Amino acid sequence: MTSLPTHTQRKLGLVIDLDTCVGCHACVVSCKGWNTENYGAPLSDQDPYGAEPSGTFLNRVHSYEVQPTDGAAQLVHFPKSCLHCDNAPCVTVCPTGASYKRQEDGIVLVNEDACIGCGLCAWACPYGAREMDMAAKVMKKCTLCVDRIYNENLPEVDRVPACVRTCPSNARHFGDLADPGSAVSQLVAARGGMDLMPEQGTAPVNKYLPPRIKDRLDQSDQIDILAPFLAPVTDQPKGFLGWLDKALDRL
Amino acid sequence: MHPAPSIIAFTTLSGLGFGLFFWLGIGMPGSTGMVAFVFFAIAFALAGGGLIASAFHLGHPERGLLAFTQWRSSWLSREAVLAVATLAVMGLYAIGRIFLGTTWVPLGWLGAALAQGTVLATAMIYAQMKTVPRWRSILTPALFLSLSLGGGALLAGQVTWALILLVVAGALQLAWWWQGDRAFAASCTTMASATGLGAAGQIRAFEPPHTGPNYLLREMVHVIGRKHARKLRIMAFGMGYVLPVVLLLIPFSHVMGALAVISHVAGILAARWLFFAEAEHVVGLYYGKR
Incomplete structure (x- = not known):
């Protein structure tokens, strides 16, 4: 059913620290590596060694230059994946019921066997978190590594999303944002965690920690x-x- | 937004077809027999042909039946349900008119209502998109409905109604363009709100995630077509609205009527191309594009 749950017991999500992210793209690589061979259809590439390579990614890192009114410009690396919104517009537009938000933990998923590849959910997402796989012709998105976080075959330290596990600068944190006592909630409170595009009314679960002012030599x-x-x-x-x-x- | 030919053809042709169904359903014209057959054949070809064209847009059309299940929440699902209901009801109604020489009035009115319900659902698919400020307006369904009714009246030979409705649709088209050109700024979504970095200073996209293109850029960040937008708007308005109205004002003949229809369809196809090509999705902000 593509109606959204009125309430989710937990809100699993990511907290991304824009202050410590160094823009190494290791999270992009580990995400693609894990998700191309686990949950759902592989993340295909088109023309990977040719003149115009392109492919499906669930996580991409942008870089922005911020120029304050006085002082030196700063470079901010900006990883972006599905924000697992409470009020996810991608879910309600789905005509087949393939897109859904889980009541137990708030993860937004796609049942690929029911996806007709109409692409409407990608239109509805303001963050560009959903990408149609050009080979499988179904919609792909971040699953919050649902096949890792509950996977008892993995050592406990690995039961976090691949991007979080791999981040060498500890810029990515995973946890329950509905629990005010959790480490991620405390981090958000201490550092002023923010929503992306709050005016879109999506109520994203993932939070971003703003970069601190850099040294002013x-x-x-x-x-x-x-x-x-x-x-x-x-x-x-x-x-x-x-x-x-x-x-x-x-x- | 990428102007996919299948979607442009679908929305234009099915809008006309469902408009013609509306006028046939309310008995204007109320012809029976062979004349009714020609009218219904045109309506089914346009509406049904449009639906088939839209199926080409799907990655997995073989799973299409699932699209009838989520009518509680999804406008696309509602559109599918209403479209098939319209075709079924109007099919039954057409049998009465063509072969039995009888007009089942309540069935016709039901079909007429379903036909315009389908057009409304089509329009709402776009009007609900908060991510595309140009589309998110009450004017979008108003424009789609008036175009469907006006174009349908043109095909149904209802000259007076076609004149009135095409003038209304033309006015709505101008209003839609006027508000659409201001919608992105009015939406308050900017690079600052997209990145949350606005307080720190002026933001510039320094480097995209990958050197190559991707699905998001191909599908949602279409910047090529806008160069000639102004000229295309003038052509679309002239052919889609002005010329048909002029042709209808001179004494009616079938040649002039046919010319009015051809000109109208060509103009609306151009306007519909602009509907997509000019629509800016907020995700472009992350790439420093609009």
Whole structure:
């Protein structure tokens, strides 16, 4: 049924730290690696070694330049995958019932056997979290690694989404955002976790932690101590270069 | 949004077909026998042909029957249910008119209502999309319904109604363009709200996730076609609305009527192409495009 549940017991999701993400794309690779050989149809590539490669990804990392009114520009790496919205517009538009949000943990999933590949759910998602697989012709999306997080065949440390497990800078955190005592909820409270496109009314479960202000070397007093030593001592070339400069001037 | 030819053909032709069904259903014209057969054949060809065209858009048309199950929540499912109900009711009604020479009036009215319900459901698929501000307006279903009724009246030979409804549809088309050009700014969705980085400063897309294109960019970020949007709007409005009205105002002949229909359909196809090509999806903001 593509009606949304009125309430989910838990809200499993991700907290992504834009302050510590280094933009290495390891989460993109591990996501594709795990999900191409587990839940549902493989994540295909088209023309992978050709001139115009393209493929299905459930997680992509954008990079943005933020230019404050004063001071140096900052680079912010921005991973983006399904936000498992409470008010998921992708679910209600589905004509076949293939898209659904689970009552027990809030994960938004696609039953690929019922997907007719109409693409309407991808239109309804403001975040670009759903991509049609060009080989399987069904809609693919982040499953929050539903086949890892409950998988008792895996060591306990691995029972988190592949992207979280692999992140070398600890920029990705997984947990229950409905529980105010959980580590992810505390992180969101402490760091001012935010929603993406709140005006769209999707009520995303995933939260983003804003980047902290970076060091401002250009505005610091400390730089003045060394500045005299770093200032250029001469504008005129000497020695061989000085001769060459004069010689060329005379030509 | 990517202007898929199958969807443009579907929405235009089925809109006309269901419009013709409406006028046949309420008995305007109330002809029977061979004349009725020609009218119903045109309506079924347009509406049914449009539905088949839309099936080409699906990745798995063989699972299409499942699309009739989610009418409680999905406008696409409602459209499928209403379309098939219309075809079934009008099929029965057509048998009476063509072969038995009788008009089952209540059945005709039911079919007429279902036909316009189908057009409403089609329009609502687009009007419900908060992600495409240009579409999310009450004017979208108003435009689709007036076009269906106006085009249907044109095909049904209801000259007076066609004149009135085409003028109304033309006015709605202008209003829709006017509000659509302002809708993205009015939606308040910007790169700042998309990334949450607005408080830190001016945001610029520095690097996309991959060097190549992807499904999202192909399907939802269509920037090529807008170059000639203004010229196309003038052509669409001239052929779709102005010329048919002029042709209907001069004394009626079948040649002029046929020319009015051809001009109307060509204009509406152009307008429908713009409907998609000019529609900007908010996901483009993540790529620094619109």
